[in-house]
Amino acid sequence: MSMLYLWHPSVSADGTVVDFILTRGDSDQVGGGSERFVSALIGALDIGAEPLKWGIKPYRCNYYSEYWEEEGWESKWDFIWRVTIHFRVQVAIQPLKLGYLGIDDIDDYSPEVESYKFEPFSCLAVGVFDSENKAKETARKVITDKELTAARREVQAADPVVQVVRVTDGAFHLRAALGSGDDKFFLGGYPELVLSFLQASGAVIHAQA
Known part of the structure; x- marks a missing residue:
């Protein structure tokens, strides 16, 4: 097993931003992203350009959960890190044949490495579509649907931040940051309602085993 796994990289329309997901392998040592660690991630994607800036944010997410069929919200909403790297120049990446790469590098230790384990947990709902138009249409509805809006207000969450990214020619990921909270947020119905929607x-709401 690798230390970490890098999933589903995508490039922005202008070619200057790369976005991907990290999941745990033998390690969970991911913090804010040291220069050495980010360089290793870029190298794994065969990107030769120097990064301008980057951000790494931990979430609980449905799509990459290894134990999603087990009982309990923690199993369905497992830990991931979303990585966003900005470049001064346009870059390109090749789709990953398996959807992921094993990474044997880990981040340098810092207090941020431990922060993902503690409440409040940020929630990222992911669904994968085979049509970009359908993904974008659904993204709009995630924000405007009356039932979802009512559920969102009940848990006092802000409007979701929704993005559609092209991973391959036939796979478009809708990624919706739904807010954050403790177990009551995840048990309150809003995240599950979004997945059902x-x-x-x-959409496919879980990675193929």
């Missing part, structure tokens, strides 16, 4: 709209 994505699935009913034609």
